[in-house]
Amino acid sequence: MVPFVRVKEALQAPIGTDLTVNGWVRTRRDVGRISFAEVNDGSCLRNIQVVIEEGVVSEEQLSQITTGACISVKGTLVESPAPGQPVELKAHSISILGPADAATYPLSKKRHSFEYLREIAHLRLRSNTFGAMFRIRNTLSFAIHRFFQERGFIYVHTPIITTSDCEGAGAMFGVTTLDLMNLPRTPDGAVDYSQDFFGKPAYLTVSGQLEAEAFALAFTNVYTFGPTFRAENSNTPRHLAEFWMIEPEMAFCDLDGNRKLAEEFLKYLIATVLDECHEDLELFNKWIDDTVLSTLEHVLNSPFEHITYTEAIKLLQESGQSFEYPPRWGADIQTEHERYLTETLFKRPVVVTDYPKEIKAFYMRLNDDGKTVRAMDVLVPRIGEIIGGSQREERYEVLLQRIRELGLDERNYWWYLDLRRYGSAPHSGFGLGFERMMMFVTGMKNIRDVIPFPRTPGNAEF
RNA sequence: UCCCCGGUAGCUCAGUCGGCAGAGCGGGUGGCUGUUAACCACUAGGUCGCAGGUUCGAGUCCUGCCCGGGGAGCCA
Numbered sequence: 001m002v003p004f005v006r007v008k009e010a011l012q013a014p015i016g017t018d019l020t021v022n023g024w025v026r027t028r029r030d031v032g033r034i035s036f037a038e039v040n041d042g043s044c045l046r047n048i049q050v051v052i053e054e055g056v057v058s059e060e061q062l063s064q065i066t067t068g069a070c071i072s073v074k075g076t077l078v079e080s081p082a083p084g085q086p087v088e089l090k091a092h093s094i095s096i097l098g099p100a101d102a103a104t105y106p107l108s109k110k111r112h113s114f115e116y117l118r119e120i121a122h123l124r125l126r127s128n129t130f131g132a133m134f135r136i137r138n139t140l141s142f143a144i145h146r147f148f149q150e151r152g153f154i155y156v157h158t159p160i161i162t163t164s165d166c167e168g169a170g171a172m173f174g175v176t177t178l179d180l181m182n183l184p185r186t187p188d189g190a191v192d193y194s195q196d197f198f199g200k201p202a203y204l205t206v207s208g209q210l211e212a213e214a215f216a217l218a219f220t221n222v223y224t225f226g227p228t229f230r231a232e233n234s235n236t237p238r239h240l241a242e243f244w245m246i247e248p249e250m251a252f253c254d255l256d257g258n259r260k261l262a263e264e265f266l267k268y269l270i271a272t273v274l275d276e277c278h279e280d281l282e283l284f285n286k287w288i289d290d291t292v293l294s295t296l297e298h299v300l301n302s303p304f305e306h307i308t309y310t311e312a313i314k315l316l317q318e319s320g321q322s323f324e325y326p327p328r329w330g331a332d333i334q335t336e337h338e339r340y341l342t343e344t345l346f347k348r349p350v351v352v353t354d355y356p357k358e359i360k361a362f363y364m365r366l367n368d369d370g371k372t373v374r375a376m377d378v379l380v381p382r383i384g385e386i387i388g389g390s391q392r393e394e395r396y397e398v399l400l401q402r403i404r405e406l407g408l409d410e411r412n413y414w415w416y417l418d419l420r421r422y423g424s425a426p427h428s429g430f431g432l433g434f435e436r437m438m439m440f441v442t443g444m445k446n447i448r449d450v451i452p453f454p455r456t457p458g459n460a461e462f
Numbered sequence: 463u464c465c466c467c468g469g470u471a472g473c474u475c476a477g478u479c480g481g482c483a484g485a486g487c488g489g490g491u492g493g494c495u496g497u498u499a500a501c502c503a504c505u506a507g508g509u510c511g512c513a514g515g516u517u518c519g520a521g522u523c524c525u526g527c528c529c530g531g532g533g534a535g536c537c538a
Binding site for chain 1: 463472473474488489490493495496497498499500501529530531532533534537538
């Protein structure tokens with residue numbers, strides 16, 4: 001290939017530079033004997049305006065420079081005589097790398113609905129919104145690693161396939177090599193999983209937490225950042241069957257330390273995107289939600305509120321609001337309650353801690369009152385719950401009793417209990433849904449539009 | 463999974479009381495000496511989601527199904 005520069009660099013090159021740019025045509029305008037093509041290569045939101053004067057390309061070539069076509073332009077960067085852009089690329093020669101039939105190309109230069117773009121997820125990446133989206137997603141991903149690496153956390157690859165049907169985080173996808181049309185059976189008619197690939201039922205992971213705990217009890221501070229799967233039939237703008245989750249886990253850390261890390265982490269990510277993605281964020285602020293930038297700056301500069309579940313219920317009961325589900329101690333905090341707390345009452349992120357044990361998972365540390373556990377949820381405006389975490393139960397006897405109380409099979413937890421039997425330590429961690437963070441940062445209303453190729457009930461195209 | 467709303471041209475939508483299938487954008491053709499979601503003129507383009515039913519006649523009314531959106535539950 002001919003050496004080329006990215007559009008982002010080309011736009012900053014000195015006037016008079018000869019260079020080659022490769023990219024995809026967003027639009028072409030003909031005015032008299034001169035043509036203008038907007039070319040984008042994904043390096044930044046801005047296009048470079050390519051000026052094609054008469055005679056530079058043949059009539060046939062020009063007819064192929066259409067919206068969607070991929071071209072390579074050799075030219076000189078010049079000052080633009082017209083307002084709209086400081087510089088433009090005066091073409092000397094253009095080669096058509098990949099034409100795009102204008103009559104059938106599904107992306108027009110005009111705006112499309114997100115529902116339609118979702119049906120062409122392989123091409124929506126060439127739109128302004130999704131270009132900005134996935135540059136922000138990239139920046140956020142790198143910032144996540146940088147945050148933990150700067151603090152000495154070890155990155156752990158927890159397994160994707162698991163035989164622990166025990167995490168209590170919801171329905172799981174089965175993983176099998178058995179012939180579904182001809183399942184082996186045990187004498188009593190059940191499926192004989194001893195003949196399956198792993199010799200027992202296996203699933204896609206719903207969380208790397210339990211394995212991360214094992215690593216925290218050897219490396220002190222660790223984190224995971226990987227795909228997670230939930231087979232729930234959830235049809236909402238906030239749920240995916242396949243999503244990415246960040247799960248730090250820290251030894252010698254109680255719930256207070258956990259809460260403080262969560263706040264520091266969220267603010268670090270917000271500061272990073274404000275600093276590094278301002279141009280892309282402005283697109284979302286202009287077209288998607290004009291409160292995005294002000295909300296991010298507000299959250300960055302506000303201390304998070306901290307209340308206990310018991311206090312939250314009291315505040316909700318005394319609020320004078322009419323809720324569809326009246327707040328009651330022992331019942332879960334509903335979506336409408338979360339929104340009231342974070343959007344109306346405090347107008348900033350709220351951390352709720354110490355929930356009744358009955359509505360939380362078995363591994364959360366039991367408080368001395370015997371009724372609540374050291375759980376925390378971080379609620380943010382517009383999204384609701386963005387982080388869920390807890391201090392883990394590190395006491396062998398207490399954990400074993402909780403497993404038995406809930407009717408779980410303790411044999412499935414043998415290695416998890418071992419961690420409490422040998423060198424246990426107080427430890428804590430949380431999970432951040434990456435796509436929920438993306439929604440919060442961009443203001444997008446549907447989680448299917450912040451992940452490259454969304455998987456939801458009935459939909460796994462691409 | 464439950465409740466509500468929707469599905470009409472490539473896209474976004476209008477279509478009144480059951481009586482000839484419409485617009486804008488996009489596409490094509492032509493015009494225009496610097497455009498900026500260019501502009502002007504002309505033009506092509508339809509299994510009205512699918513299957514039944516009611517009716518002289520259904521995009522319109524009824525039933526079932528499929529798909530999409532919003533809300534709820536579950537959660538991240």
